[in-house]
Every structure is written in C-alpha cells, then in structure tokens.
Amino acid sequence: MTDEVRWLDADEQTWWRAYLRANREIDAALDRDLACHGVSLSEYELLSMLSEAEGRRLRMSALAELIVQSRSRVTHTAARLERRGWVRRTPAPDDGRGVVLELTPDGLAAVERLALAHVASVRRHVVDVLAPSQFRALGEAMATVRAAYAADPTTPPTPCDPR
Amino acid sequence: MTDEVRWLDADEQTWWRAYLRANREIDAALDRDLACHGVSLSEYELLSMLSEAEGRRLRMSALAELIVQSRSRVTHTAARLERRGWVRRTPAPDDGRGVVLELTPDGLAAVERLALAHVASVRRHVVDVLAPSQFRALGEAMATVRAAYAADPTTPPTPCDPR
DNA sequence: GTGCGGTAGTTGACGGTTCAACTATGCCTC
DNA sequence: GAGGCATAGTTGAACCGTCAACTACCGCAC
Numbered sequence: 001m002t003d004e005v006r007w008l009d010a011d012e013q014t015w016w017r018a019y020l021r022a023n024r025e026i027d028a029a030l031d032r033d034l035a036c037h038g039v040s041l042s043e044y045e046l047l048s049m050l051s052e053a054e055g056r057r058l059r060m061s062a063l064a065e066l067i068v069q070s071r072s073r074v075t076h077t078a079a080r081l082e083r084r085g086w087v088r089r090t091p092a093p094d095d096g097r098g099v100v101l102e103l104t105p106d107g108l109a110a111v112e113r114l115a116l117a118h119v120a121s122v123r124r125h126v127v128d129v130l131a132p133s134q135f136r137a138l139g140e141a142m143a144t145v146r147a148a149y150a151a152d153p154t155t156p157p158t159p160c161d162p163r
Numbered sequence: 164m165t166d167e168v169r170w171l172d173a174d175e176q177t178w179w180r181a182y183l184r185a186n187r188e189i190d191a192a193l194d195r196d197l198a199c200h201g202v203s204l205s206e207y208e209l210l211s212m213l214s215e216a217e218g219r220r221l222r223m224s225a226l227a228e229l230i231v232q233s234r235s236r237v238t239h240t241a242a243r244l245e246r247r248g249w250v251r252r253t254p255a256p257d258d259g260r261g262v263v264l265e266l267t268p269d270g271l272a273a274v275e276r277l278a279l280a281h282v283a284s285v286r287r288h289v290v291d292v293l294a295p296s297q298f299r300a301l302g303e304a305m306a307t308v309r310a311a312y313a314a315d316p317t318t319p320p321t322p323c324d325p326r
Numbered sequence: 327g328t329g330c331g332g333t334a335g336t337t338g339a340c341g342g343t344t345c346a347a348c349t350a351t352g353c354c355t356c
Numbered sequence: 357g358a359g360g361c362a363t364a365g366t367t368g369a370a371c372c373g374t375c376a377a378c379t380a381c382c383g384c385a386c
Contacts, residue, residue, distance in 0.1 A: 005279055005282060005283075006282070006286060007282055008282065008285070008286075008290065011299070011302075012290060012298065012302075014302060014306075015298060015299060015301065015302020015303070015305070015306075016285060016289075016290070016302065018302045018303075018305040018306040018309060019289075019301060019302060019305045020208070020231075021230075021231045021305075021309060022305035022306070022308045022309045022312070023186060023305070024230075024231035024232070025231055025308070025309060025312050026308065026312075028231075029312065040342085042342090042343095045183070059364085060364070060365065061363085061364060061365080067184075067187075068184045068187035068188055068191070069187070069343095070343080070344070070345090071364075071365065071366090072343080072344070072345075072365085072366080072367085073342085073343060073344075074365095075365065075366055075367085076342075076343075076366095076367095077342085077343095079366095080342090092364090095351080095352075095363095095364080096350075096351050096352075096364095097350065097351045097352065097363070097364040097365070098351090098363095098364060098365080099364075099365065099366095116168055119168060119169070119170055119171065120168075122171070122179060123169060123171075124315075125308070125311075125312065125315075126179075126182075126308055127171065127175060127179070129307060129308055129311035129312075130304055130307055130308065134300070134303070134304045134307065135175070135178060135304065136174070136178060137297070137300035137301070137304060138178065138182060138300070138301060138304040138305070139174075139175075139177060139178020139179065139181045139182060140178070140181075140297070141293055141297045141298065141300060141301040142178070142181040142182045142184075142185035142186070142301070143177075143178075143181040143185070144292060144293055144297065145185040145188070145189065145288070145289055145292055145293070146181060146184060146185045146188060148288075148292035149185070149188050149189075149192065149288065149292075152287075203372085205372095205373095222334085223334070223335065224333085224334060224335080232373090233373080233374070233375090234334075234335065234336090235335085235336080235337085235373080235374070235375075236372090236373060236374075237335090238335065238336055238337085239336095239337095239372075239373075240372090240373095242336095243372090255334090258333095258334080258381080258382075259334095259380075259381050259382075260333070260334040260335070260379095260380060260381045260382070261333095261334060261335080261381090262334075262335065262336095
C-alpha cells in the first residue's frame with residue numbers, strides 16, 4: 001500500500017464540513033432546548049434509555065454502550081441524577097460486580113415531561129427541516145457508519161499509533 | 164396550532180438514534196486519532212481554518228463562526244495553542260476591539276503534519292465506508308439543516324422558554 | 327463631543343468529561 | 357482451590373467548555 005495521501009475532493013470537503021458544522025449546531029440547539037428544563041442532552045439520553053428498558057432498569061455497562069459514553073461518564077452522570085432522586089443504584093442480582101440503575105417514579109415523570117420538549121426540539125432543528133427521503137438517507141448513512149465502526153477490528157482504542 | 168405531540172414514528176426513531184450514536188462514535192474516533200498527535204478535534208479545526216485563510220490569519224470572531232464555537236471557547240483554545248507557539252495574537256488594524264489570530268510557521272508545519280493523520284481518519288471512519296451517493300446525501304442533508312438553522316429567527320438563543 | 331447601546335474579546339469560577347489508578351468480583355486453568 | 361487474567365464499576369485529579377461579568381472600543385444620535 002502506498003503512503004500517498006488521498007485528500008478529499010472539493011465536493012467531499014464541502015459535505016464533510018457541512019456535517020461537522022451542522023453537527024455542532026444540532027448538539028448546541030438540542031442541549032440549549034433541554035437546558036431550559038434543567039438537563040443536558042446526555043442526561044436525557046440516559047434517562048430515556050432507562051425509561052424504555054424492561055423494568056426501567058439497566059446495567060451500567062449496557063447503558064454506557066447504548067448511549068455511547070464511557071463507563072466513567074455514566075457513573076458520574078448517574079451520580080448526579082441519583083442526587084436528584086431520578087435514578088437509583090442497586091446491586092446486580094446475577095453478578096457481584098454489576099450495578100443495575102433503575103428509574104424512580106420521579107425520574108419517570110421527569111423523562112415524560114422532558115420528552116415532550118425534546119421531540120419538539122428534534123423535529124424543529126432536524127426532522128422537520130428535511131424531506132422524508134433526506135432524513136431517511138441521513139439515518140441510513142449514519143447506520144452504515146456505525147456498522148463499519150463496529151466491524152472495525154481496531155475499534156476499541158488501540159492505545160495510540162503516532163506513526 | 165394544537166399542542167398535540169408529534170412523536171417520531173418507528174423509522175424516524177431508528178434514523179434519529181443512528182444519527183445520535185454514530186455521531187458520538189465519529190467524534191470519539193476522530194478525537195482519538197488526533198489525540199495520538201497531541202491535539203483535539205476542536206484545536207485541529209481551528210488550526211485548519213487558519214491555515215486556509217488568506218495570510219493564514221483570521222479575526223477571532225470569524226474563526227468562532229467558522230468552526231461553530233463560542234467566542235469564549237475560541238479564546239481559551241487559542242491561548243492553549245499560543246502557549247505551544249503555533250499561533251500568535253495581534254491587534255486588528257482596522258478595529259481597535261478586534262484581535263487577529265495568525266498561524267506561526269511552527270503552527271503551519273503542525274497542521275500540515277496533522278492533516279495527514281486527520282484525512283486518513285475521516286476517510287477510514289466515514290467517507291470510505293459510505294457509497295459516494297450516500298456520503299453526498301449525508302452532506303446535503305446536513306447542509307439543509309444548517310441552512311434552516313441559520314434561517315430560524317429564534318436561533319441566537321432566546322434565553323429560555325421552559326414553557 | 328458626550329452619551330449610549332452594541333460588538334469584540336477576555337477572564338475566572340463552576341461544572342462536566344476524561345484519564346489513569348484502583349477495588350472487587352468473575353471465570354478459566356491446572 | 358489458588359493463581360492469574362479479564363470485566364464492572366468507582367474515584368479523584370486534571371483538563372476543557374460554559375457562563376456571566378467585565379473591559380474596551382465602535383458608531384450613531386443629539
């Protein structure tokens with residue numbers, strides 16, 4: 001394999017930058033819209049995954065994988081949510097190392113309230129500004145990226161390879 | 164207008180989550196690949212915009228807008244890069260309030276080195292795993308989102324509206 | 327030319343995220 | 357059943373980003 005650099009061509013460059021920047025704008029917008037209600041997007045995602053899970057409970061690591069965050073981050077976020085009484089930690093019955101995180105009734109009420117605001121925000125900034133076929137294409141492209149990422153053998157971080 | 168909630172349907176839900184998660188994975192992957200070389204993605208973006216600018220210099224606020232970051236964040240990031248000698252602050256000639264950020268020769272050398280790693284990373288995780296038409300669709304959808312965002316009259320943050 | 331509202335950028339404190347080190351448990355092998 | 361490696365989760369420090377307050381300057385109005 002040669003070491004020649006395959007730069008992006010002009011179109012690719014344009015699309016890539018559109019992605020990067022829209023991305024930042026979307027994140028900022030969603031976060032801002034949720035901030036009004038006192039949570040960040042990542043807190044909301046955690047709560048939301050819990051609320052859909054069987055028994056409204058999930059293992060910490062399952063949660064981390066679902067929302068694509070580090071275990072450490074999930075620990076900290078869960079701690080914050082626990083302080084609010086929205087979430088409760090219990091030992092996993094089948095694995096002495098494990099912890100099951102459970103949504104409390106207060107937590108459930110909160111997610112349900114937040115979901116209203118959030119879905120409106122997602123529609124306003126993304127879904128409703130795209131033609132259905134465009135949104136579908138977006139979703140499918142991103143799913144493809146995920147699949148490739150999951151299939152990449154080097155995915156869990158090879159420590160570093162500064163060449 | 165009714166207050167009825169328009170939830171996402173099953174497909175929309177799937178696409179939206181694919182977006183959110185792929186997004187996190189892409190960010191993490193790009194950041195990790197750059198971290199090997201000692202910079203974060205947002206530092207790289209700043210350097211990269213500077214390197215393409217006329218005279219390799221840009222006003223702070225132009226930079227902030229280009230890379231979709233708060234002015235404050237750009238100040239902090241620039242301060243870090245200045246400590247490394249990659250970037251230099253100079254007063255704007257035409258506006259006593261302004262600051263022009265300039266890439267130093269060391270900074271230029273750094274971006275050029277980083278760009279090699281970065282383009283490979285972008286290709287590996289995104290561009291090359293998509294069919295060209297898919298990548299195009301992704302880019303165009305994101306450009307549409309940006310355009311809508313820019314056109315949204317409430318865009319610069321209405322402080323809050325907790326309903 | 328004084329006052330005034332708006333823009334450019336910085337600052338420091340706060341809070342969230344990351345990272346590396348650590349504890350504790352599971353599991354496999356001999 | 358003891359040793360050893362892997363996994364689950366936590367912890368605290370360092371780092372980065374956000375936010376609100378602040379300085380300084382612009383430009384307009386009168």
